[in-house]
Amino acid sequence: MRYLPLDASEREAMLSRIGVLDIEALFADIPAPKRIEGLLEMPLAKSEMAVERAMTAIANRSVAAGSVPFFLGSGAYRRHIPATVDHLIQRSEFLTSYTPYQPEIAQGTLQVLFEFQTQVAALTGMEVANASMYDGSTACGEAMLMAHRLTRRNRSVVSGGLHPQYVDVCETLAHMAGDKIVRLAPDLKASEDIAAAIDNETSCVIVQSPDFFGNLRDLTPITEAAHAHGALLIAVFTDPVALGALRSPGEMNADIAVGEGQGLGNALNFGGPYVGLFATRAKNVRQMPGRLAGETVDAEGRRSFVLTLSTREQHIRREKATSNICTNSGLCALAFSIHLTLLGGVGLERLANVNHAGAVQLAERLSAIPSVEVINTHFFNEFVMRTPRPAGELIEVLAKRGVIGGLPVSRLLPGAALDDCIIVASTETNTDDDRAAYAQALADCLR
Amino acid sequence: MPEIRYSKDHEYIRVESGEGVVGISNYAQQQLGDVVFAETPPIGKAVKKGDPAAVVESVKAASDVFTPASGEVIAVNSEVEATPGLINEDALGRGWLFRIRLANASELSALMDEAAYADFLKTLA
């Protein structure tokens, strides 16, 4: 077997050094009736070529986003990732190292995390960020729990513009922890009255902008309403590139900013692995979940980095930890950081502008089709389109014509009476030809 | 000379005219290593003997400080929150954590005096 270096004679020699007759002697603690006789009922080992052939056959049974005009977002965005990113993250020293527990021989990872934390803080307009979370949805759930700890309250208010699966994650956590959660109705036009739902029991208000339906929200008045009741504002975003064009959560006085970082450096990967971004005010840092890299010096006085404030974490605090989280999303955070380092602030703003321009053009093309209505007044790279045909069926028909046209809202919100709505996204990967092909296909399907 | 008493959990309480000053023993600070964070209880809080009332952390360990006697918290050491290293430098002096008004002075008799605590430490070695 190509991955196993020991051969039969070496195994024999090792057994004799150990002083046992056969390998089974080392498994003697497993009760005999519970041991597997022979092999598991699975195929035997395969050559690299055979495995590659089998996996390629499976891969070919999906439609790759890059092979068709593709306009789906809703929490995951198809981006052009510079070749440098994937090359660098495959460096052995990044790919095959563990969490940096021995800082003397992990300064590479630690400095990357310190730079990542600074980038995330700057991007969100916050003071500190952690070394990443599993993804945007779990970062959102952890932010809710953190707000409960900070306010010593346990009732959160969730905007109807929050990604429905993020809401589900928060609801599951809240139910399991015995906390209360007020979920506002799905809010197509960002017209909900969040302030009315906030009271003196409220720990936090969770609002997404751009929201699930693509609307842009001014968080400032919501933050004021939350703060007036002693509650915290958790700002959520699902595309980091949007922050290159929009006012940051920090500028709108959010207390915690969380989001999905996949949109920089990371492929779609059918939903994971992604990278959750988590930032807050410096005064809240001791209640923040997740790993943190900090600056210090070594015995020779050289600047160095180390994991710090670990007493918040499960391996020390156990049942009193801020979270049960053990790892971050290291390699995805690295990819995010490299992509953002290549872009710089200037490049990010340009990238955001291209995204926005493409979406504006697409909205113009689609809304020019009779019977198609674009709902949003303001949007970044994603908007809702209403057509006379049921959205689920329309998207399937478009897919058969080779266009992935967006997300039928009913897929994630089946009971919301929004069965005629499609969320459409455009990124820099879409060309004018793509947009023209979409408009043509849509017009044909609605004829 | 104020009387000082120790718990088996390595907290001390120094009794001064019906009030007690609580901190961690010299042995505890040595075992814990460099203290990097201290959290004191809110003033006015009523604490019962054995309640976790404060937190002391080193880089690799977090430790609850259990109050060795019951009472109401009447003062906390804000200096030690800003400079937790005081606990290492002067655990029994400037490294104190909080002061309580004793609810039941008879609780103190169950604690060890200086000599008894020294004997107790020998049993741990």
Added chain:
Amino acid sequence: MNVQGRPTRPETTAAPTDPTFTGNRGLNMEEALIFESGRFDATGVDIEQPPAFESKLGPHARISAVELPGLTEPEAIRHYVRLSRNNYSIDAGLYPLGSCTMKHNPRLNEKMARMPGFADVHPLQPVSTAQGALEVIEALSNALMTMTGMDAIAMSPKAGAHGELCGMMAIKAAIEARGEGEARRVVLVPDSAHGTNPATAALIGYSVRSVPAGKDGIVSVEAVRAALAPDVAAIMLTNPNTCGLFEREIVAITDAVHEAGAYFYCDGANFNAIVGKTRPGDLGVDAMHINLHKTFSTPHGGGGPGAGPVVLSSRLAPYAPVPFIVREGGALRLVEHADGRESFGRMCAFHGQMGMFVRALTFILSHGADGLRQASEDAVLSANYIRASLDEVMSAPFGDRPCMHEALFDDRWLKDTGLTTLDFAKAMIDEGYHPMTVYFPLVVHGAMLIEPTESESKASLDLFIMTIRDLAIAAKAGEGHRFQAAPVHAPRRRLDETRAARQPVLRWTKPEPV
């Protein structure tokens, strides 16, 4: 109070030996932060700008610039390559971190995960256009259920700790469905458990009752019986456990737990020792997470991403979270909503760590039933080889009983040397090894937990053993200088962790103008 501590700053400060102008030491290079080397008006990505258009951002448009530095491609490549060289990695050497399972990461897995049919598929594409992706989930699900002998699986948890949370949520849902939600709120956790276990129990509102491990390093059925009561919801037990031992009384323990009306959660962090040797389902387990990044070698990536699918017994299967897949005729369907089912809810957006699933499935197909069993045997053989080769120079807390995939030592043998486990670990760095796991499990004083995995050749194991023996003999011979100052040959000497925690600097900030 808890009085377990250890030194967290260097005892001595040293002047650099033979300082250089740059601070570099040959191939060992100093590298500035991007915020110091990059320019705030530079970019390394050329982006064609669109023709003028009417913005739809309204009053939400950013007013201030994004203050982030940019690096051109050559600068970026040099920055990250220089940084990478300061990291130890499995590819460069034996990485014996106990309980972390640093085995070889086959490159075929990386290649497969990057195929557009896996990497470039959106989680919300019409399911008719993502059948291959669902097929990966189905195939990996079936393989994991076969290996564990369990009835159901939840694939979405994003890491081991997330899997624990998922399994415990399923247990809580089952208990609530029985109408015992208020009555049963205690979880039994052995002292030797990973910190994630009690943290997970606390997260869902349960309190933790600790179960002592015996002097032989395992949990006895008597200890479990003594802790069981009508208020117990579950026990969380790691098997093989964190001392590297198989819980010999597990069958009696599961029986006792079930008789008491509670569930058995098995922490599957160490499943890699027993794949193909025994099936957790046959041992009576109700739920167990599987760390794909340990047992199935998806890369650790400097701290994630992981993946933590959870296998469930038939008793817990109805409560599994969404999403899950069902096969209907020739097609696979994705169930994304609970819709009146007993599912406890959702762990995360989308469907889990697909990129990790592809790698793990590739690993499983490559190994096959024969290779998987051989891998478990080689991992256990190598750990015992190390244990047997070192037990005369170091001290093992549980005598010379065979271990599973990792060998545990304590620090009794260092008693009269004035040296600590930490000193010994740091000296290993100078010898070119990543240290073993130290000070874990907490139940063993000065623990050193060595896990070689199945990926090491005998020559590699022998050199490691000779190195550790040499160090051990030096430690006992009073050669303290090899330890107390160590590491001296690494990119950094020991760090002042006290300072990092007392005055946290968690991000770069612009220097004050002078």
